[in-house]
Each structure stands twice: as structure tokens, then as C-alpha cells.
Amino acid sequence: MGPEQVQEQVQDLCTETLAKGADITSAERWADNSRPSGLVITFSSGARLWTGVTTANAESFASTASAAVAPSDAPPPPALFDSAGKITPIRAEQYLAAVLTAARAPEITSAYSYSSTAPRRHPGIGIHLADGTRAFLPFVYTAAHGKKPAARAFTIDAAF
Structure with missing residues (x-):
């Protein structure tokens, strides 16, 4: 299977799984x-x-791939919104990774926030799939309610 098909499968899996998150209205x-x-x-x-x-x-x-592993248990997703009702990139990372893991989809063995592995310049989430494939979802744009995203990719708001 080619890279495009794998990316399409990951998109389908993520849109279906993330749409189940309590604070997520849609994933497309x-x-x-x-x-x-x-x-x-x-x-x-x-x-x-x-x-x-x-x-x-x-x-x-x-060298690091192993046989398919059952999805790991995950605690409930952390709070997405801060005290001002805004989302920070780190909160979004942690929330989305927790939603993907908590869904217990057989295709997903784990999900993690980029910031949990080491200090990163750019936020995002990573996913380990049961077949050994890894998916990477870097944050490209953010926009607060009623706002448009930045004109330049990878311009992430401190809170949105």
C-alpha cells in the first residue's frame, strides 16, 4: 500500500475517533x-x-517495531480549556492524544503529545498503529471562534 493510501486510512481513523471526544464538535x-x-x-x-x-x-x-500490542489504557482526557475558556497548544496535544488512546480503537496502540517526549518547537501529536506504522499530526493552523487562521502555515496561537 502506498503512502497516500496509508495517510487516507489514518485520516479516516482520526476523523472517526476524534469526533467522539466530548469537547470536539467535528473532525474532518x-x-x-x-x-x-x-x-x-x-x-x-x-x-x-x-x-x-x-x-x-x-x-x-x-529496530523498534514489535508485534501488535493491545491498546494501552488511558486516563480520562485532561481539561481542554483553561480558566479563560481558551485552548493552548499543549492542552490540545494532551487532550487529542488522550481521546485517541481512550477510544481503544484496535488500530491504535498509543498516542502521545509532541511536548511529552521532549521540548519541541512545534506542537502536534504522534500515533503508533498496531501494524507498526507511525502517524504524525503536526499543528498547522489554529483559530479562535469567529477568527480566521494565520496566513502562514505553522503560525500557532498561544491560546485559541
């Missing part, structure tokens, strides 16, 4: 000229988050 496919695969996630506050979707096949991780 998104693409533009420079990004053929992505998701746009709308939160209950009306804020939106656009992610890219890239994947790496199991062979890329042969």
Missing part, C-alpha cells in the same frame, strides 16, 4: 496545495485546529 479531512493530507478539528468553543497528516511505515522503525 483537510488538504491544500502544500499539504495533501490533514484534519481540521472544531472544538465545542468554536475554536479550530488544523493538523497535517504524515506517516512512516513499519519498516522505517524495524
Whole structure:
């Protein structure tokens, strides 16, 4: 299966799984000229988050890939909104990773926030799939309710 098909499968899996999050109104496919695969996630506050979707096949991780593992248990998703009713990139990372893990989809063995692995310049989430494939969802744009996203990709608001 080619990379495009794998990315489409990840998009389908994520749109279905993320739409079940309590504070998520919708999760839909998104693409533009420079990004053929992505998701746009709308939160209950009306804020939106656009992610890219890239994947790496199991062979890329042969030294660390193991047999399919049952999805890990996850605590309930953390609070998405801060005391001002805004979402920060770190809160979005933690919330989305928890929603993906808590769904217990057999295809997902784990999900993590980029900031949980090491200090990162850019927020996003990673997903480990049961077949050894890894998916990466870097945050591309954010927009508060009623606002438009920045004109330049990877310009992420401190709170949205």
C-alpha cells in the first residue's frame, strides 16, 4: 500500500475517533496545495485546529517495531480549556492524544503529545498503529471562534 493510501486510512481513523471526544464538535479531512493530507478539528468553543497528516511505515522503525500490542489504557482526557475558556497548544496535544488512546480503537496502540517526549518547537501529536506504522499530526493552523487562521502555515496561537 502506498503512502497516500496509508495517510487516507489514518485520516479516516482520526476523523472517526476524534469526533467522539466530548469537547470536539467535528473532525474532518483537510488538504491544500502544500499539504495533501490533514484534519481540521472544531472544538465545542468554536475554536479550530488544523493538523497535517504524515506517516512512516513499519519498516522505517524495524529496530523498534514489535508485534501488535493491545491498546494501552488511558486516563480520562485532561481539561481542554483553561480558566479563560481558551485552548493552548499543549492542552490540545494532551487532550487529542488522550481521546485517541481512550477510544481503544484496535488500530491504535498509543498516542502521545509532541511536548511529552521532549521540548519541541512545534506542537502536534504522534500515533503508533498496531501494524507498526507511525502517524504524525503536526499543528498547522489554529483559530479562535469567529477568527480566521494565520496566513502562514505553522503560525500557532498561544491560546485559541
